[in-house]
Amino acid sequence: MTNGLPVALAAARDLVAPALRNAVEQLPSPLIRQVAGYHLGWLDEHGDERSGDSGKALRPALAVLSARAVFAAPAVAVPAAIAVELVHNFSLLHDDLMDGDKERRHRPTAWTLYGDSAAILAGDALLALAQQVLFEVEGERALQASRRLTNATQELIRGQVEDLAFERRADVSVAEVLSMVAGKTAALLACSAALGAVLAGAPPAAVAALDAFGHELGMAFQLVDDLLGIWGHPEVTGKPVLADLRARKKSVPVVVALNADGASGDRLRALFAAGGPDGEEEVALAAKLIEDAGAREWTTVEARARLNAAVAELDAYDFDPSVRAELADVARFVAAREL
Amino acid sequence: MTNGLPVALAAARDLVAPALRNAVEQLPSPLIRQVAGYHLGWLDEHGDERSGDSGKALRPALAVLSARAVFAAPAVAVPAAIAVELVHNFSLLHDDLMDGDKERRHRPTAWTLYGDSAAILAGDALLALAQQVLFEVEGERALQASRRLTNATQELIRGQVEDLAFERRADVSVAEVLSMVAGKTAALLACSAALGAVLAGAPPAAVAALDAFGHELGMAFQLVDDLLGIWGHPEVTGKPVLADLRARKKSVPVVVALNADGASGDRLRALFAAGGPDGEEEVALAAKLIEDAGAREWTTVEARARLNAAVAELDAYDFDPSVRAELADVARFVAAREL
Numbered sequence: 001m002t003n004g005l006p007v008a009l010a011a012a013r014d015l016v017a018p019a020l021r022n023a024v025e026q027l028p029s030p031l032i033r034q035v036a037g038y039h040l041g042w043l044d045e046h047g048d049e050r051s052g053d054s055g056k057a058l059r060p061a062l063a064v065l066s067a068r069a070v071f072a073a074p075a076v077a078v079p080a081a082i083a084v085e086l087v088h089n090f091s092l093l094h095d096d097l098m099d100g101d102k103e104r105r106h107r108p109t110a111w112t113l114y115g116d117s118a119a120i121l122a123g124d125a126l127l128a129l130a131q132q133v134l135f136e137v138e139g140e141r142a143l144q145a146s147r148r149l150t151n152a153t154q155e156l157i158r159g160q161v162e163d164l165a166f167e168r169r170a171d172v173s174v175a176e177v178l179s180m181v182a183g184k185t186a187a188l189l190a191c192s193a194a195l196g197a198v199l200a201g202a203p204p205a206a207v208a209a210l211d212a213f214g215h216e217l218g219m220a221f222q223l224v225d226d227l228l229g230i231w232g233h234p235e236v237t238g239k240p241v242l243a244d245l246r247a248r249k250k251s252v253p254v255v256v257a258l259n260a261d262g263a264s265g266d267r268l269r270a271l272f273a274a275g276g277p278d279g280e281e282e283v284a285l286a287a288k289l290i291e292d293a294g295a296r297e298w299t300t301v302e303a304r305a306r307l308n309a310a311v312a313e314l315d316a317y318d319f320d321p322s323v324r325a326e327l328a329d330v331a332r333f334v335a336a337r338e339l
Numbered sequence: 340m341t342n343g344l345p346v347a348l349a350a351a352r353d354l355v356a357p358a359l360r361n362a363v364e365q366l367p368s369p370l371i372r373q374v375a376g377y378h379l380g381w382l383d384e385h386g387d388e389r390s391g392d393s394g395k396a397l398r399p400a401l402a403v404l405s406a407r408a409v410f411a412a413p414a415v416a417v418p419a420a421i422a423v424e425l426v427h428n429f430s431l432l433h434d435d436l437m438d439g440d441k442e443r444r445h446r447p448t449a450w451t452l453y454g455d456s457a458a459i460l461a462g463d464a465l466l467a468l469a470q471q472v473l474f475e476v477e478g479e480r481a482l483q484a485s486r487r488l489t490n491a492t493q494e495l496i497r498g499q500v501e502d503l504a505f506e507r508r509a510d511v512s513v514a515e516v517l518s519m520v521a522g523k524t525a526a527l528l529a530c531s532a533a534l535g536a537v538l539a540g541a542p543p544a545a546v547a548a549l550d551a552f553g554h555e556l557g558m559a560f561q562l563v564d565d566l567l568g569i570w571g572h573p574e575v576t577g578k579p580v581l582a583d584l585r586a587r588k589k590s591v592p593v594v595v596a597l598n599a600d601g602a603s604g605d606r607l608r609a610l611f612a613a614g615g616p617d618g619e620e621e622v623a624l625a626a627k628l629i630e631d632a633g634a635r636e637w638t639t640v641e642a643r644a645r646l647n648a649a650v651a652e653l654d655a656y657d658f659d660p661s662v663r664a665e666l667a668d669v670a671r672f673v674a675a676r677e678l
Contacts, residue, residue: 028522029497031504094463098456117437117503120459121496124433124466128492131470135486143482147474153467157460158368164456165370183367 006329012061015074016081020060023082023133027125031114035122039093039110055105058334059084059192062217065327066196066210069319077196079133079142083149084192086130091156091188093123098164099247106238127153137199145198152191159183166250170258170272177255178219185225186218193217193327209316213327216310220335223303226251227296228337230287236337245283248276252302254286257295264292307335345668351400354413355420359399362421362472366464370453374461378432378449394444397673398423398531401556404666405535405549408658416535418472418481422488423531425469430495430527432462437503438586445577466492476538484537491530498522505589509597509611516594517558524564525557532556532666548655552666555649559674562642565590566635567676569626575676584622587615591641593625596634603631646674 024036037043044050060081067077095101096109097119103109111119134146162180166172193214197207228237229244229251237243244251250258257268268289271277277286290296311328319327363375376382383389399420406416434440435448436458442448450458473485501519505511532553536546567576568583568590576582583590589597596607607628610616616625629635650667658666 027497028493029500031500032496090463094459098459118500120433120437121500124429124463125493125496127463127466128489128496131485132489132493135482135489139479143474146470146485150467150471150474154367154464154471157371157464157467158366161368161370161457161460 006061006326006333008065008326008330009056009058009061009333011074012064012081013057015064016057016060016078016085019078020082020085023086023129024126026132027129029121029125031118032122032125035093035110035114035118036089036126038113039089039122041105041107045108045113057085058221058330059088059188061330062189062192062214062327063196065323065330066193067200068196069210069323069327070197070200070202070206071320072196072200072202076200079137080145080192080195080199082133083130083145084188084195086126086133087149087153087156088188090123090127090130091160093119093126095160098160103238141199141201145195148191148195148198152187155183155187157183159185159187163249166255167248169250170269172250172255172258174252174256174259177250177252181219181222181252182215185222186215189218189221190214206317206319209313209319212316213310213313213331216306216313217331217334220303220306220310220331223252223299223306224335224337226253227299227303230290231296242283242287245277245286248272253290253295253299256298257290257293260293260295262293264289268293303335307331345400345665345672347404347665347669348395348397348400348672350413351403351420352396354403355396355399355417355424358417359421359424362425362468363465365471366468368460368464370457371461371464374432374449374453374457375428375465377452378461379428380444384447384452396424397560397669398427398527400669401528401531401553401666402535404662404669405532406539407535408549408662408666409536409539409541409545410659411535411539411541415539418476419484419531419534419538421472422469422484423527423534425465425472426488426492426495427527429462429466429469430499432458432465434499437499442577480538480540484534487530487534487537491526494522494526496522498524498526502589505594506587508589509608511589511594511597513591513595513598516589516591520558520561520591521554524561525554528557528560529553545656545658548652548658551652551655552649552670555645555652556670556673559642559645559649559670562591562638562645563674563676565592566638566642569629570635581622581626584616584625587611592629592634592638595637596629596632599632599634601632603628607632642674646670 021042024033027033034043034047038045063081063084064074064077068074093110096104097111097116101109102112110122130149131146134142159180163184190211194207194211197210230242230253234241257265258272268286271282271286277283310331314324314327360381363372366372373382373386377384402420402423403413403416407413432449435443436450436455440448441451449461469488470485473481498519502523529550533546533550536549569581569592573580596604597611607625610621610625616622649670653663653666
């Protein structure tokens with residue numbers, strides 16, 4: 001690792017970034033190219049070049065490691081890496097609009113600058129482009145990869161539908177919120193971790209192990225994200241303090257606490273029955289009640305368990321040992337993001 | 340023809356409808372299945388079964404005729420027919436929201452009933468589902484069909500981007516508006532008319548001729564739609580009288596008139612320079628100015644020319660003569676919808 005960031009993430013970003021940009025530049029609409037270029041971080045709000053943070057490229061890194069784990073060259077995974085990053089960004093463009101989020105990575109979100117319609121259409125275009133990138137691969141492997149990617153996309157959509165619906169429901173169970181997370185976050189990470197091996201023509205057992213690794217990693221990732229959404233520092237997360245509680249999100253810790261026995265659970269249930277925390281005082285109170293109900297601890301323990309499960313899945317196949325170690329590093333990095 | 344409706348349209352609808360419904364019922368989210376079922380016309384707003392008009396199924400009919408024209412069985416085209424209908428409805432779900440349209444086929448649009456987010460996510464799901472349906476076909480033909488479908492989808496998106504951008508631009512040329520129409524409408528009709536033949540494994544010359552037929556048909560279709568959008572009867576179109584002018588759409592007749600020499604063109608340019616027609620009187624005046632500038636006649640003549648060009652494209656290959664006649668019937672039906 002360098003500065004705490006696994007080498008695999010930077011390596012994948014360097015490998016994939018030019019190909020990703022090249023793919024986006026094939027889009028027939030100049031406005032969509034501009035909105036996508038802004039959202040993906042290589043253009044500023046005037047359409048001029050900028051350098052700077054354009055995300056962790058976690059999904060591309062998983063795709064590249066997935067090919068390397070079965071002894072294939074990193075280049076084999078590039079179409080898969082681009083495709084999963086495009087699907088991820090399709091969903092960010094639409095989700096930011098639906099959630100009304102005005103900032104992402106310390107920059108205004110695309111819909112706030114270009115309008116709702118441009119954000120919808122740019123998302124649509126990236127979703128279709130993800131398929132087009134895979135179709136440049138010849139033969140049956142492209143079709144297998146495309147099938148996996150569209151299945152993951154449907155799961156992603158299911159997760160987002162449920163995430164939005166849960167905001168208006170008082171009776172969400174822990175099983176339901178974990179199923180929502182499996183769709184919203186884990187499905188595409190599982191697909192990313194499998195797709196490089198699919199393009200490399202790896203045997204089904206290898207693909208299944210990598211898929212299971214990505215699923216568990218995705219669960220851990222979202223659980224940590226949910227912890228950060230309540231107790232993360234704004235300068236690290238780029239979001240206001242207690243952001244998810246202000247937005248009345250039914251994230252995992254909230255749902256766990258709403259289902260907990262005892263006085264803290266009762267008080268939290270009363271708060272949400274009255275419409276959810278409103279104002280500074282109630283938001284801070286909700287965070288305290290969630291912690292007192294044991295839900296912060298529950299979520300932390302669950303995230304750790306999912307991380308361990310992810311790494312254990314890698315024992316199910318005889319992967320390249322050094323790449324196996326890199327995959328485990330990425331998983332630990334993701335799950336250990338600082339509160 | 341029966342009651343003026345070509346037999347091919349009803350036959351395709353009967354063949355495709357159960358398979359389309361079956362595909363939608365595979366979607367993992369119950370809410371998305373409900374929104375899609377409502378939008379596609381087989382569910383009412385309570386999620387109960389309804390019967391009634393669920394659209395002309397023009398695109399599925401073209402896909403089925405496309406396979407039959409090269410002597411294949413209609414069933415060969417069913418995945419193509421479903422896929423193009425799904426892409427069409429993905430775009431309707433998103434466009435109705437972006438355009439703020441509250442009614443479609445005399446029913447409230449999906450976003451007005453289920454909200455913006457549900458309409459966005461249902462559109463996303465149908466776009467991904469279109470690919471999934473094609474992926475059920477084995478082998479290289481599925482990949483070829485998918486490539487065509489995603490290319491058409493990108494053109495569709497480009498067209499919609501331009502359609503929205505033109506509303507805010509004063510200097511749209513006739514070439515620009517025709518290019519917009521080629522994207523927004525003709526691309527998916529061209530794809531529909533080619534895709535059945537692709538799945539039937541037809542030679543490139545046959546596919547190219549059908550694609551060209553669909554393109555010209557699509558141009559004729561939109562030109563007639565634009566005429567109906569100004570001079571169509573509300574009871575036929577299901578839209579208020581002069582609807583496109585009220586919405587200040589830069590449809591083809593409007594752009595042709597805005598580019599016309601003479602006093603009527605000058606007065607129309609002045610009206611649009613001041614923000615576009617506002618109120619009953621100005622809307623009626625704009626319609627008259629467009630007609631006086633010769634743009635109604637120009638659009639009518641152009642629509643007829645595109646229809647003839649469409650039918651002529653079918654001479655480029657030795658298609659089944661009876662199916663060739665059915666394709667020509669469908670084209671004439673589409674271009675002759677009553678004002």
